[in-house]
Amino acid sequence: MNYLAGAGFALGAFNQSAMRVSPENFRAALGRWASGVTVVTARFKQGAHGMTASSLVSVSLSPALISVCMAKDARTLEWMTASQAFAVNVLSSEQESLSRHFSSAETDRDRLKDVAFGELSTGSPVLDGAAVVLDCRMHAMHPAGDHVLCIGEVVQTRVSDKAPLLFYRGEYRRLDPKV
Numbered sequence: 001m002n003y004l005a006g007a008g009f010a011l012g013a014f015n016q017s018a019m020r021v022s023p024e025n026f027r028a029a030l031g032r033w034a035s036g037v038t039v040v041t042a043r044f045k046q047g048a049h050g051m052t053a054s055s056l057v058s059v060s061l062s063p064a065l066i067s068v069c070m071a072k073d074a075r076t077l078e079w080m081t082a083s084q085a086f087a088v089n090v091l092s093s094e095q096e097s098l099s100r101h102f103s104s105a106e107t108d109r110d111r112l113k114d115v116a117f118g119e120l121s122t123g124s125p126v127l128d129g130a131a132v133v134l135d136c137r138m139h140a141m142h143p144a145g146d147h148v149l150c151i152g153e154v155v156q157t158r159v160s161d162k163a164p165l166l167f168y169r170g171e172y173r174r175l176d177p178k179v
């Protein structure tokens, strides 16, 4: 902390509660972070499950690592923990309905029942028509507040030139090809 002290920055002067952002302000700020939309899937024994997630981050080039952040009570997390593998399906601009399907509490049973999918190296479900697929082995899991940061080692990719589905301020968006 010497470099902070040197800059005249007195950390002890802050009131701890004043340093805590409200949930509303947190959501308002992060909602203005434009992201893509993925469906994270996992298979264990005879079953499979998946959920919509926008928390994909590139972590490391060598080894090839990515992270997704899953709510502690997300059922998909149980499948990922059991199988120690998962696939990140980056949705194309034509797959908004899949994003809604995989995030709805009403479709939480048998989510993959009427969805077309295959598999790559890990056996995790790979959705037909996804713009990009990252097939991952679980590398590490770190508790982080009410979520678990899941770091995956990418063992296989499937890439297309399909335009991505975007999410911004609580709404689905698409790239403007003119920009």
Ligand SMILES: Cc1cc2nc3c(=O)[nH]c(=O)nc-3n(C[C@H](O)[C@H](O)[C@H](O)COP(=O)(O)O)c2cc1C
Binding pocket: 037, 050, 051, 052, 053, 054, 055, 056, 069, 070, 071, 073, 074, 075, 076, 077, 099, 102, 103, 104, 105, 108, 167
């Ligand atoms: C655009 C979008 C992005 C989302 N991103 C995440 C995410 O990164 N992590 C997460 O835990 N939940 C995320 N969710 C919420 C989950 O998709 C939702 O809670 C889902 O029903 C969980 O399913 P499960 O409990 O059956 O696994 C997102 C939802 C939407 C619509």
